[in-house]
Amino acid sequence: MKKFALIVAGGSGKRMGAPISKQYLPVAGKPILMHTLERFRDAVPDVELILVIPPADFDFWESLILDYKFTIPHRLVGGGKSRFQSVKNGLDAINSEVGLVAIHDGVRPFVRHEVIRESFEVAEKTGSAIAVVPLKDSIRRLSDDGKSFFQERQYFRLVQTPQTFHLAKIKKAFQVPELVHFTDDATVYEHQGWQVTLISGNAENIKITTPEDMDFAEYLASKTGH
Numbered sequence: 001m002k003k004f005a006l007i008v009a010g011g012s013g014k015r016m017g018a019p020i021s022k023q024y025l026p027v028a029g030k031p032i033l034m035h036t037l038e039r040f041r042d043a044v045p046d047v048e049l050i051l052v053i054p055p056a057d058f059d060f061w062e063s064l065i066l067d068y069k070f071t072i073p074h075r076l077v078g079g080g081k082s083r084f085q086s087v088k089n090g091l092d093a094i095n096s097e098v099g100l101v102a103i104h105d106g107v108r109p110f111v112r113h114e115v116i117r118e119s120f121e122v123a124e125k126t127g128s129a130i131a132v133v134p135l136k137d138s139i140r141r142l143s144d145d146g147k148s149f150f151q152e153r154q155y156f157r158l159v160q161t162p163q164t165f166h167l168a169k170i171k172k173a174f175q176v177p178e179l180v181h182f183t184d185d186a187t188v189y190e191h192q193g194w195q196v197t198l199i200s201g202n203a204e205n206i207k208i209t210t211p212e213d214m215d216f217a218e219y220l221a222s223k224t225g226h
């Protein structure tokens with residue numbers, strides 16, 4: 001089955017607070033986004049890569065490609081105001097209804113090859129594959145009156161990307177108005193009444209979000225051979 005990877009990087013990285021958006025910051029000597037694209041190309045060499053970035057960044061990205069002699073083929077699509085809108089723009093740019101699409105945050109460069117491959121294999125069989133990891137800490141639920149309650153952590157998972165789907169179904173799922181609880185693609189898919197399939201993600205597949213994540217990212221890059 002034809003495989004696409006939709007790498008979403010249409011945000012501006014407010015929580016990082018860097019002079020340029022976090023997806024272009026260098027880790028181990030090159031922009032985070034280049035690591036992410038390499039991960040997918042290396043895991044699935046025949047994957048078609050689609051990169052979603054803000055339209056205003058197209059020229060900047062082209063200059064980075066030249067500066068870093070980046071040669072992995074990919075298609076550029078303009079992002080939207082929210083992650084939902086950026087994913088929708090990327091899906092709209094895929095003309096085919098047949099195939100699989102892995103939707104992945106551009107700022108998660110440490111996803112393992114095995115997770116990417118498994119996500120395609122499981123999604124082909126079941127319709128979807130959502131990478132998740134167990135919690136290491138205890139958790140508490142807060143109530144509005146300031147109390148907190150014990151929660152059994154074995155019933156919870158932290159949700160990562162990739163989130164991989166049959167193209168026809170995820171395209172249909174995104175034909176709805178955006179809702180506040182759409183924090184990822186699984187929630188959009190479930191809104192159709194369809195159940196998602198969970199797969200094991202990898203703990204080092206962090207979403208680079210705040211400045212302290214950059215030091216950790218350098219460490220992970222040195223350990224994982226980026």
Ligand SMILES: Nc1ccn([C@@H]2O[C@H](COP(=O)(O)OP(=O)(O)OP(=O)(O)O)[C@@H](O)[C@H]2O)c(=O)n1
Nearest residue numbers: 008009010011012013014015081082083086106
């Ligand atoms: N309009 C948007 C907003 C986010 N994203 C992407 O969704 C992923 C997860 O979002 P997040 O980590 O929140 O990135 P930012 O929105 O850039 O960060 P912040 O919320 O700190 O501004 C990132 O790869 C981000 O670029 C996107 O494609 N389009």
Ligand SMILES: C[C@](O)(CO)[C@H](O)COP(=O)(O)O
Nearest residue numbers: 083105159160161183184207
């Ligand atoms: C998609 C995601 O990375 C799964 O954990 C997450 O929901 C993105 O959240 P953000 O608030 O857009 O960073």
